[in-house]
């Protein structure tokens with residue numbers, strides 16, 4: 317498969333999983349969390365999916381498209397190992413949905429981020445929180461959810477939080 321095809325499939329999987337997650341949390345109160353702002357594309361999509369919910373964003377170096385800069389009171393700037401542990405004080409409520417998209421081309425850095433998610437996400441989730449991720453996340457507090465029918469296994473990841481860390 318060409319890298320172009322692979323990229324397109326990744327984006328289709330990302331959108332399908334976010335939309336499935338939005339259906340899953342329709343009746344679950346709580347804010348939305350985006351980890352990894354990047355260009356702001358998925359953040360922008362989350363704003364469309366959740367026009368009435370606060371969306372908190374975690375990003376170590378925010379440089380999105382100018383139209384996709386979150387308001388400063390909803391933006392946590394810094395490495396998630398530093399920002400996630402104390403974020404609940406500002407969020408006030410645990411997240412209904414978390415989208416984590418912090419994988420990159422460097423497998424060592426990606427593995428480090430996976431470990432950080434496994435360790436620090438419990439600080440902001442509750443039983444029932446749905447987690448959408450570009451990387452697998454390990455933890456007995458997570459239960460995998462079925463992917464949308466058109467998303468290939470292993471291309472994107474969907475979990476429900478079943479207990480805390």
Ligand SMILES: C[S@@+](CC[C@H](N)C(=O)[O-])C[C@H]1O[C@@H](n2cnc3c(N)ncnc32)[C@H](O)[C@@H]1O
Nearest residue numbers: 352353354355356357358375376395396417418
């Ligand atoms: C693949 S991009 C996200 C793309 C974004 N979802 C979009 O649709 O435009 C990954 C982002 O995660 C951020 N990031 C990576 N590791 C991080 C960490 N440990 N803490 C905070 N941000 C991190 C990077 O700076 C980068 O902006």
